Structure formats: structure tokens, C-alpha cells
Amino acid sequence: MDDDLRDLLRLMVVARRLDEECVALQRQGVLPAYAPALGQEAAQVGSAAALDLERDFAFPTYRELGAAVAMGVDPVAYLATHLNIWHGGLYDPSATHLAPFNAVVGGPVTHAVGWAMGAQLDGTGGAAITYFGDGASSQGDVHEAMNFAGVYRLPVVFFCQSNGWAISVPTDQQVAGGSVAARAAGYGIEGQQVDGNDVTAVREATRDALQRARAGGGPTVIEAITYRMGPHSTSDDPRRYRSTEDERAWAERDPIARTASSLPAEALSSAEEHAEAVVRETGERLRALPPPPGDELFSFVYREPTAPLLDQQRAWKESQHA
Ligand SMILES: Cc1ncc(C[n+]2csc(CCOP(=O)(O)OP(=O)(O)O)c2C)c(N)n1
Ligand SMILES: [Mg+2]
Numbered sequence: 001m002d003d004d005l006r007d008l009l010r011l012m013v014v015a016r017r018l019d020e021e022c023v024a025l026q027r028q029g030v031l032p033a034y035a036p037a038l039g040q041e042a043a044q045v046g047s048a049a050a051l052d053l054e055r056d057f058a059f060p061t062y063r064e065l066g067a068a069v070a071m072g073v074d075p076v077a078y079l080a081t082h083l084n085i086w087h088g089g090l091y092d093p094s095a096t097h098l099a100p101f102n103a104v105v106g107g108p109v110t111h112a113v114g115w116a117m118g119a120q121l122d123g124t125g126g127a128a129i130t131y132f133g134d135g136a137s138s139q140g141d142v143h144e145a146m147n148f149a150g151v152y153r154l155p156v157v158f159f160c161q162s163n164g165w166a167i168s169v170p171t172d173q174q175v176a177g178g179s180v181a182a183r184a185a186g187y188g189i190e191g192q193q194v195d196g197n198d199v200t201a202v203r204e205a206t207r208d209a210l211q212r213a214r215a216g217g218g219p220t221v222i223e224a225i226t227y228r229m230g231p232h233s234t235s236d237d238p239r240r241y242r243s244t245e246d247e248r249a250w251a252e253r254d255p256i257a258r259t260a261s262s263l264p265a266e267a268l269s270s271a272e273e274h275a276e277a278v279v280r281e282t283g284e285r286l287r288a289l290p291p292p293p294g295d296e297l298f299s300f301v302y303r304e305p306t307a308p309l310l311d312q313q314r315a316w317k318e319s320q321h322a
Contacts, residue, residue, distance in 0.1 A: 002263065002267075005200070005259060005262065005263055005267075006263060006267050006271075008045060008046070008049060008199045008200070008203070008259065009199075009256070009259045009260060009263060009267055009268065009271050010270075010271040010274060010275075011045045011049070011066070011069055011070045012041040012042060012045050012066065012199065012255065012256050012259065012271075013256060013268070013271040013272055013274075013275045014069050014271075014274065014275045014278050015037065015041045015044065015045060015065055015066035015069045015070075016038065016041055016256060016275070017272075017275040017276065017278070017279045018065060018069065018075055018079075018275075018278065018279055018282060019036050019037050019038055019065055019066075020038075021279045021282065021283055022034045022036070022065070022079065022082065023036055023230075023234060025283065025286070026234040027234075030083075030286065030287060031079070031082045031083060031084075031234075032082075032083075032084045033082070033084070033233055033234055033235060034082055034233065034234045035062045035063045035232065035233045035234075036063075036228075036230035036231065036233075036234075037063050037064070037065050037066050038228070038229040038230035039163070039197075039226060039227050039228055039229030039230070039250065039254070039255070040063070040066065040161055040163055040196070040226050040227075040228065040255075041066045041199075041255050041256060042196060042197050042198060042199035042202055042226070042255030042256075042258075042259070043066075043159075043161050043163075043196035043197070043202055043224040043226045043255075044064060044065070044066030044067040044070065044131075044161070045066045045067070045069070045070040045199060046198075046199040046200065046201070046202030046203040046206065047067065047129065047131075047159050047202055047203070047206040047222075047224070048066070048067040048068075048070035048071050048129075049070045049203050050202075050203045050204075050206035050207040050210055051071065051097070051129065051206075051210065052126070052210070052214075053071060053072070053096075053097050054126075055124060055125055055126030055127070055214070056097060056126045056127050056128065056129065056210060056214075057097045057098075057099065057112075057115055057119075057126060057128050057129075058071065058097060058098050058099065058128070058129050058130075058131070059099045059102070059108035059109070059111050059112040059115070059128060059129070059130040059131065060098060060099065060101045060102065060108060060131050061101065061102055061103075061105075061107075061108055061131050061132060061133065061136070062101055062102070062103045063131075063133075063161075064101060064131055065078065065079075067098070067131065068098060071096060071097070071098050072096070073091050073096045073098050074090075074091060075278070075282045076090070076282055076285040076286050076289070077089055077090040077091035078091055078098075078101075079282070079286055080286070080289060081100070081101055083286070083289065085291060085292055088100030088101075089101070090289075099111060105132075105133070105135060105136045105139055105166075106132060106136040106139035106140075106141045106142045106145075107141075108130045108131060108132065109130045109132050109136065109139075109141060109142045109145045109146075109158065110141050110144070110145045111130070112128040112129065112130030112145075112156050112158075113128070113130075113145040113148055113149050113154060113156055115128045115156075116128040116149065116154035116155050116156040116213075116219075117152060117154055119154075119155055120152065120153075120154055120155060125214055126155065126214065127155040127156065127157060127210045127213035127214045128154075128155065128156045128157070128213075129156070129157045129159050129206070129210070130156065130157070130158055130159060131159050131161065132158070132159070132160055132161075133160065133161055133162075133163060133166060134160060134161075134162040134163065134164070134165075134166060134171040134174050134175055134180060135165075135166020135167070135169065135174050136160075136166075137160055137162075137174065137175060137180045137183070138174045138175065142158075143183075145158075146158060146183070146184070146187045146189065146219070146221065147187050149187070149189065149218075149219040150187035150188045150189045150218070150219060153216065153217075153218040153219070154213075154218070154219055155213035155214055155216075155218075155219070156213060156219045157206060157209045157210055157213060157219065157220050157222060158184075158219065158220065158221040158222065159206065159222050159224065160180045160181075160221065160222065160223045160224065161196060161224050161226055162175075162180060162196070162223050162224060162225050162226065163196075163226050163227055163228040164226075164227045164228055164250075165228055165232065165238075165242075167232045167236065168232070168236075168238075168240070168241040170242075179193065179223065180221060180223040181193045181221050181222070181223035183221065184220070184221035187219075189218055189219045189220060189221065190209070190212070190217075190218070190219070190220040190221070191220065191221040191222075191223070192205060192220070192221075192222060192223070193222075193223045193224075193225060194222055194223070194224050194225070195224075195225060196224030196225045196226030196255075197225075197226055197227075197253050197254070197255040197258060198255070198258070199255060199259055202222075202224055205222055206222060209222055226255075227250035227253070229247065229250060229251065229254075256268075294316070294320070295313060295316065295317065297316070298310075298312065298313040298316070
């Protein structure tokens with residue numbers, strides 16, 4: 001049991017230190033922008049640790065570094081997306097079972113439902129998990145996706161990180177009725193709230209929901225109650241819309257301190273030591289990434305490139321030889 005908790009702690013500490021490094025890299029001009037996951041490590045690591053990486057598939061938003069770490073995705077390949085020169089990062093979604101991350105609010109939810117329908121038709125036995133926020137939960141697409149999944153009993157887990165904010169808008173102004181989980185009843189599916197800062201509770205709830213989905217029991221909405229301890233992104237200043245008392249109250253519920261408190265002190269120090277090495281190596285490799293080939297600018301835009309696009313590609317190539 002202790003070993004298991006140590007593993008979860010290690011993943012959360014790696015996620016947090018990498019996250020801090022990303023903010024530093026943004027300040028140094030290496031990353032153009034970054035969306036910190038500070039405070040959401042238990043929700044992300046706990047849920048991703050519940051996945052069966054042979055069969056299941058995860059659909060992340062722009063804030064899922066902790067999930068990527070827990071899924072064993074190379075952080076350099078993941079963070080290449082934040083460099084903003086590589087579309088979809090450098091990891092292979094079909095090998096890692098982590099979709100390219102999605103900056104469209106609510107976007108990954110529809111994708112997960114589509115994947116789940118494919119899994120149901122193919123009989124692969126896997127389930128999808130989609131990440132989304134409290135703000136995304138009020139997008140029309142998310143409601144359509146939940147209803148569709150409910151009608152077809154699709155193997156999908158709707159994992160909402162209710163982190164208090166949609167940029168500067170508090171959750172109570174996004175979620176009428178106060179609960180994302182309660183909406184599940186309207187779609188005829190399971191819904192539950194979980195303490196999103198309790199890593200083992202999150203993992204257990206997600207494991208149960210995934211198992212039910214794989215066994216044909218249909219979708220589940222899990223609403224993990226957590227808190228975005230940092231800014232929305234590196235362009236945001238949360239002091240303009242929230243109080244330091246609120247931040248302080250949530251700092252006392254820090255998911256890492258909470259897990260560490262039930263383990264010997266040495267568990268945290270060894271996790272920190274390991275994380276430091278991961279951060280150093282990640283930073284070095286990220287800085288050393290070569291720019292992508294310029295003509296990739298024109299690739300992957302359409303399946304069949306259009307005539308104007310081909311003209312532009314030709315003009316670009318000629319300009320390179322000028
Ligand atoms: C379709 C769409 N609308 C608006 C935006 C701008 N936007 C980016 S993040 C965000 C707030 C999302 O809040 P939430 O779903 O709670 O996720 P969080 O950022 O808290 O993780 C908005 C409105 C967007 N990216 N996509
Ligand atoms: Mg939010």
C-alpha cells in the first residue's frame with residue numbers, strides 16, 4: 001500500500017516540478033505560453049493512473065501535464081506542443097493512447113465520445129476518458145456529447161476538473177445548480193463528485209467508472225472538486241479577480257502535502273530528488289529540439305491539399321532558394 005502511494009506521490013511531484021519549470025521556461029522566452037496545473041496534480045495523476053494503457057484512450061485539454069506524466073508520455077514530446085511550433089506535440093497518440101491536447105474548450109469531450117463509439121463498434125473492450133473543466137461543462141457540445149453517450153451507452157468517462165475557475169469566472173457562474181455530476185442524471189448516466197485533491201479517491205472512482213464502461217455499463221460523469229492554485233495561464237493575473245484568503249484556504253488542501261503526510265518524510269525527499277533529475281533532463285532536451293522542417297507548415301492542413309495551398313507551398317520553396 002505504501003509503495004503504491006509512494007508511486008502516486010512521485011508522479012505528482014514530477015508533475016508539479018515540471019509544471020513550475022514550464023512557467024520558468026515561459027518567463028525565459030522558451031515557451032510562448034503555458035497553462036499551469038498547480039494544485040490539480042491529484043485529480044490528473046489519480047485519474048490517469050486508473051487507465052488500462054493497452055485498451056483505454058485519454059483526451060486531454062491544454063492543462064493535463066499531470067495526466068501525461070502518469071501515462072508515461074515523454075515530457076519533452078508532450079511539451080513540444082507548448083513550444084507552439086509542433087502541431088500536436090511529438091508523441092505518438094496511437095502508441096501512448098493520449099490524444100493531442102486540445103485548446104478548444106469542450107473539444108476533447110466530443111472526440112472522446114466519437115472514439116468510444118468506435119470502440120463499441122469494434123468491440124475492443126477499451127474505454128475513453130475525456131478531461132474538461134467546469135467552464136467547459138457549460139458548452140453546448142459537452143451536453144450533446146453526454147446525451148449521445150447516454151443514448152448509445154458508450155464506454156466513456158467524462159472527467160471534469162472543477163477547479164473553481166474558467167479564467168476569471170467562478171464555477172458558480174458557469175454551473176447552474178452547483179454540480180456538474182448532477183447533470184448526468186438528465187442523460188440517464190452515472191454521476192458522482194469526488195474530492196479531487198485526494199489522489200487515491202480519484203483513482204478509485206475513475207477505476208470503477210472505467211470498469212463499468214468497459215463492461216457495457218455505460219458512461220459516467222466524475223466531477224473532481226479541486227482548485228487551480230496558479231493563474232489560468234502565464235498571461236493571467238488571478239489577483240484581479242480572487243482573494244488571497246481563498247488561495248490560502250486551498251493551499252491548506254494541497255494534494256501533494258496531503259499525500260506526503262501519510263508517508264514517511266523520506267518518501268517526499270526521494271520524490272523531489274527524482275523530480276529534479278527529470279526536470280533538468282526535460283529542460284535540456286526541450287531547449288535542444290530542432291525547429292520543424294519549414295515545409296511542414298503546409299502539411300497536415302487538408303487531407304487533399306487545395307490548389308491555393310500548393311501555390312503557397314511552391315512560393316515558399318522558391319523563396320528559400322532566392
Ligand atoms: C470554444 C472556446 N471558447 C473559448 C475559449 C477561450 N478559453 C480558453 S480556456 C477558457 C476557460 C475554460 O475553463 P474551464 O473549462 O473551467 O477549464 P480550466 O481552464 O479551468 O482548466 C476559455 C473561455 C476557447 N479556448 N475555446
Ligand atoms: Mg475551470
